[in-house]
Amino acid sequence: MNNPPELDTFLRTDPQDVGCDKAMEVLHIYVELVVSDARAAERFPGVTAHLAACGPCGEDFQGLIAAVRGTTS
Amino acid sequence: MAAERRASDDLRMEHRDPESAEWLRKLGHGGRERHEALTRLHELLLRVARSELQRRNTLLRITGPELDDLAFQAAGDAVTAINGKLAAFRGESRFTTWAYMIVVREVSNKLGRHFWQHPEIPFDAENWDRLPDAFCIRPDLEAETRDLVAALRRAVDEQLTERQRRLFVALVLNGVPLDTLVIEYHTNRNAIYKTMFDARRKLRAALVAGGYLDDNDDDRRRT
Numbered sequence: 001m002n003n004p005p006e007l008d009t010f011l012r013t014d015p016q017d018v019g020c021d022k023a024m025e026v027l028h029i030y031v032e033l034v035v036s037d038a039r040a041a042e043r044f045p046g047v048t049a050h051l052a053a054c055g056p057c058g059e060d061f062q063g064l065i066a067a068v069r070g071t072t073s
Numbered sequence: 074m075a076a077e078r079r080a081s082d083d084l085r086m087e088h089r090d091p092e093s094a095e096w097l098r099k100l101g102h103g104g105r106e107r108h109e110a111l112t113r114l115h116e117l118l119l120r121v122a123r124s125e126l127q128r129r130n131t132l133l134r135i136t137g138p139e140l141d142d143l144a145f146q147a148a149g150d151a152v153t154a155i156n157g158k159l160a161a162f163r164g165e166s167r168f169t170t171w172a173y174m175i176v177v178r179e180v181s182n183k184l185g186r187h188f189w190q191h192p193e194i195p196f197d198a199e200n201w202d203r204l205p206d207a208f209c210i211r212p213d214l215e216a217e218t219r220d221l222v223a224a225l226r227r228a229v230d231e232q233l234t235e236r237q238r239r240l241f242v243a244l245v246l247n248g249v250p251l252d253t254l255v256i257e258y259h260t261n262r263n264a265i266y267k268t269m270f271d272a273r274r275k276l277r278a279a280l281v282a283g284g285y286l287d288d289n290d291d292d293r294r295r296t
Binding site: 002003004005006007008010011012013017019020021024026027028029031032054055057059060062063064066067068070 | 125176207209221252262266
């Protein structure tokens with residue numbers, strides 16, 4: 001059978017996922033790399049994995065991206 | 074001693090971008106410059122807090138003065154936090170990016186507390202009819218899908234610890250924000266995430282073992 005996509009995404013866990021604390025420690029650095037297109041995912045694969053899986057941290061990431069872009073543009 | 078510390082700070086600031094160094098100089102040296110810098114920082118963070126609350130407003134029912142009050146609280150608490158840990162800023166990003174991160178986190182905290190104070194449904198209500206909706210599954214379509222939903226509920230009951238089950242019910246069935254559960258259970262975001270991370274692995278393994286999900290888990294290919 002085809003796995004329902006929403007359920008499949010929810011249940012999928014990535015062993016590289018660093019968790020909330022470590023992701024939040026470097027979020028400001030990560031965001032600047034993302035904004036400058038400096039291969040953030042390559043440098044911080046565990047943070048990338050976490051932000052894709054954790055709703056609240058993902059929201060913080062999107063919010064910080066918006067703040068940085070909004071104030072630098 | 075203070076001068077030596079200041080010199081040391083100034084030396085470290087040489088490696089930072091000029092704007093960040095200027096923020097640190099003004100905030101660290103006291104007097105009128107410091108007061109003006111704090112005022113400007115508050116204005117900047119208030120603007121970010123308002124934008125962030127509006128950005129998240131598709132899910133919120135907070136409007137008008139209440140929304141603005143949350144923005145002021147978030148900006149004020151962020152300025153206090155930044156003021157208390159200036160020494161923790163290591164210059165790995167621009168100062169403003171670091172400061173924005175702190176106010177964005179404050180917005181998350183404030184929203185979590187808001188939902189904790191105004192819950193739409195009890196955190197521990199168990200409306201299992203919501204399970205298919207939570208994952209955009211239409212159980213009316215196929216017996217196979219109905220079986221999957223039943224198996225998932227069974228796995229939640231049989232495979233999860235009491236704490237994992239309680240969090241699953243709150244987060245998935247009742248849609249309680251994770252930051253609200255942080256307040257309810259006097260814990261932190263990481264602890265809840267880790268508990269749910271383990272729960273998700275258990276549920277997936279149970280559904281795959283029962284033949285309800287395809288075993289296309291990328292985890293095993295990565296490990």
